[in-house]
Amino acid sequence: MVTTERVESKEQLDEAYRIRMEVFVNEQGVSPDVEIDEHEEDAIHVLVKYNGEPAGAGRIRVVEGMAKLERICVLAQFRKHGIGAAVMEELEEVAREADLPKAKLHAQTQAAGFYERLGYKADSDEFMEEGIPHIRMIKKL
Template sequence: MTRTAYRTRVAAGAADREACFAVRREVFVTEQGVPEDLEYDELDAVAVHVLAVRDDGTPLGTGRLLHGAAAAGRTGGDPAVGSLGRLAVTAAARGLGVGAALVRALEDAARAHGLTAMDLHAQTHALGFYERLGYTAHGPEFPDAGIPHRAMRRTL
């Protein structure tokens, strides 16, 4: 079986950001039925976006990091904690390790910003994925865009 060659990088420029948004549209809006007006928000303008692309440039996945004031609402106001979110991998790329590579790239970006921990809101079906990456769930289940979630955290 041939492995798909891909790389992750911090999104740079309008084309990369549009690739990130296209992946989110495919996964969250089209597949999961999240309303588009909930998927994109003002925090996209200040977030660090990470993109996974195949060697031919095809976008495979994305995620975003919020830090500082942008993360305060999700992290209890702790400036040393970032917020990982909007992690999405295209259906064609699932099972290739893209999601884990994106999480690690986001954690690297968080460390580069001086953060010491990362919070996230995981869809409950993805709890095991994040647990394997060192995240621990806390608090009750809650709905986000009509999808059950749990809060999780990992010390970096």
């Protein structure tokens, strides 16, 4: 069973950070100094669990009048169980509750198809972030 939580406790935030470190730092080679950044306290974080076990995470901030969805990740052993879609659904719900008209994200190009299936459209040429090719994508909420 997939459940979503908005992070409200230090324990939940630690779980979200643990997932992000595993995916972005250990799996993809992003520097740990960059992964946890100055925007953590400004963001609303979400945690998704699969059968009670922390499996995915993401965060949302308001940037230039729209929702910016960031740090969306799922642990390898939980991929293909709808965890990524659950993270996105909860982040978009946060944005709708804040009456934000659009959501944007910097998608790794290898994941662009996933975001397209959720209604996001490419809005930029490819660019590099932390040595990984990305593309900006936007969705009207």
